Amino acid sequence: MSRAAIIGGGVIGGGWAARFLLNGWDVVVFDPDPGAARKIAEVLDNARASLPALYARPLPPEGSLTFAASIAQAVAGADWVQESVSERLALKHKVYAEIAAHLPEGGFIASSTSGFKASDLASGGAPVVVVHPFNPVYLLPLTEISGDPSLCDTAAAVVTSIGMHPLVLRKEIDAFIGNRFQEAVWREALWMLKDGIATTSEIDDAIRMSFGLRWAQMGLFETYRIAGGEAGMQSYIEQFGPTLSWPWTKLTDVPDLDAALIETIGSQSDAQSGHLGIRELERLRDDNLVAILRGLRRTGSGAGGVVLRHEQTLEAEGELDGLPITLSQSVPVTWTDYNGHMNEAAYLELGTWATDGLMALVGADEAYVSAGKSFFTVDTRIRYLGEVHRGTMLTVTTQVLEGAGKKMKLFHRVTKPDGTLAATLETLLLHTDLTTRRACAPEPQVAEALETLAAVHAGRPAEGAGGSVGQRN
The missing domain is CATH 3.40.50.720 (NAD(P)-binding Rossmann-like Domain)
Structure with a gap:
């Protein structure tokens, strides 16, 4: 250690x-x-x-x-x-x-x-x-x-x-590097306050409602490259480069942080955020960052790519109760609702990633999909068996109920850390040719791996599988 x-x-x-x-x-x-x-x-x-x-x-x-x-x-x-x-x-x-x-x-x-x-x-x-x-x-x-x-x-x-x-x-x-950029923006903000151009709240809005969102995923140069349109970065520089000599900024000067300016900053900041304690502000910040970072993680952009690369170094779990673990996921704030617990849509998303985990296990991974074949979901039944709150680590195991021909029928068990079931998801998928959008047989190596898992899992109980809506046992 x-x-x-x-x-x-x-x-x-x-x-x-x-x-x-x-x-x-x-x-x-x-x-x-x-x-x-x-x-x-x-x-x-x-x-x-x-x-x-x-x-x-x-x-x-x-x-x-x-x-x-x-x-x-x-x-x-x-x-x-x-x-x-x-x-x-x-x-x-x-x-x-x-x-x-x-x-x-x-x-x-x-x-x-x-x-x-x-x-x-x-x-x-x-x-x-x-x-x-x-x-x-x-x-x-x-x-x-x-x-x-x-x-x-x-x-x-x-x-x-x-x-x-x-x-x-x-x-x-x-x-x-980073602090120099922050200092430059900070100095310009102080002048806007000093000159009565904007309040602390208005300055923060200008950042968080516009370029702050762009910078989170692309930064400065990629953002400006896009601003140049089809002609690219050179066009942008030719068009906007002359503005660098215009008197738009006071970055070469610094306002005196006298008592009056300090009082202005303090009072406006109190009016803007004083109703929240420091821990409340930290939680709000963290919730927002998790939502942004998870969004960037989906595409591998910016800081989301760092999360993805680190994730690949983390040890993937193998089996639980003789079934493959297809997902281990801490419940993010983006999966919770106004009641503070995991909402209905999140269970479906959880099942989607668990299905992807099983697909990768049988060889229907990203490369397979990129080559033009995949499984499409045609039916799903979810049973909600236990309340789940933010931060709960959920483990999903997947049992192959059917894996022959074009069909793949899966049964996901969602387990809480204490071993109790939080939910089950039964889902039916058809193998599909992405070029024709029609069902077809899987490639031989995928079909064989799927049939092998189905044979291994055959005869295991799958409590709740095959039932109707509302049936609990």
């Missing part, structure tokens, strides 16, 4: 702790704040309710969380040391000196700094690499990495293994 030492358990340190823990690492935290354990427990609650919901495979068993009485105790035996203390260089150097005295051979310090260069951090002699995340660390995949190239390679491999996307800087710069 790998072990991570988290030095500093604030917002970022707590997020790192959650990211490592939910990816199977043991975590030791040092933070002199007497409220650190409570704060990290609350962050973990949010993370457990959101991160697993991104995946269609279970994350590794959660690691252990302990709190150390000293830096030395936290660092001893650690495979990874993440520093997330306040952004004061003198404080960081003091902490590094203590960490370095207890680092294992070949170890280094990963710093969550949001602005200091690695060379400045390492000037005291300790081996330090910038590993800068974005909040919430347990959901957003980007980490900006800078420092000694060999240490950067090691750091990149570790963050990739816990489902993150490393961006290794080509050149050392203050504030890195």
Whole structure:
């Protein structure tokens, strides 16, 4: 079991702790704040309710969380040391000196700094690499990495293994790449507030209702390439390039953050969001991010591609009670309704992915479908047997009731962690030629695999299969 030492358990340190823990690492935290354990427990609650919901495979068993009485105790035996203390260089150097005295051979310090260069951090002699995340660390995949190239390679491999996307800087710069963009937008927003052009709420609306949604999946250059139409990026630059010299922005100037401007920002922000507590805002943020990330995961775009690639490294489960496990899924918030439990449509979606899992098992995978053959659903019956809430890990096993000729009849059992049935789905599919849209026999290798499973599963009880609507036994 790998072990991570988290030095500093604030917002970022707590997020790192959650990211490592939910990816199977043991975590030791040092933070002199007497409220650190409570704060990290609350962050973990949010993370457990959101991160697993991104995946269609279970994350590794959660690691252990302990709190150390000293830096030395936290660092001893650690495979990874993440520093997330306040952004004061003198404080960081003091902490590094203590960490370095207890680092294992070949170890280094990963710093969550949001602005200091690695060379400045390492000037005291300790081996330090910038590993800068974005909040919430347990959901957003980007980490900006800078420092000694060999240490950067090691750091990149570790963050990739816990489902993150490393961006290794080509050149050392203050504030890195992501924060420089955020700072540019922040400065422009401050001028709009200062000049009375817009309120905090209006500025946030301008971002979240427009380009913020585009950037989530494509970023800047792909977005502008599309804006150039069929002629592409060159056309866009030729058309809009001259605007760079127009006096649209004040990015070369910075407003004075005097008491009046600070009061304006504070009062408007209170009016905008003051009715919600910090944990409510965090849950709202996490729910929105899960919905966006799951949408991007479906297409493999942007951060959704990071989730998909990480998912492929997670161990797929084999069998349960002698039946193949075709899906293991934590119930995401997008599958719940106003009552807080899994809604009817979500059961059908769950069954769809379980059917895909069985199809892949018999060889009717993505490559098979791309070659022009697939199974089409013609009938489904769902029995809802137990209430299921957000975050519940559901395991689906699939029994082949019939697998001969053009027909494939499946029986999915949806099981909760305590072993009780949450639902069953009985579904009939016909093998289809995608070019003619007509039923046809499967390719021999698929037919053979399906017939083999049907023979193995023959004679097993399938409680509820073949019944009519409303029949429970």
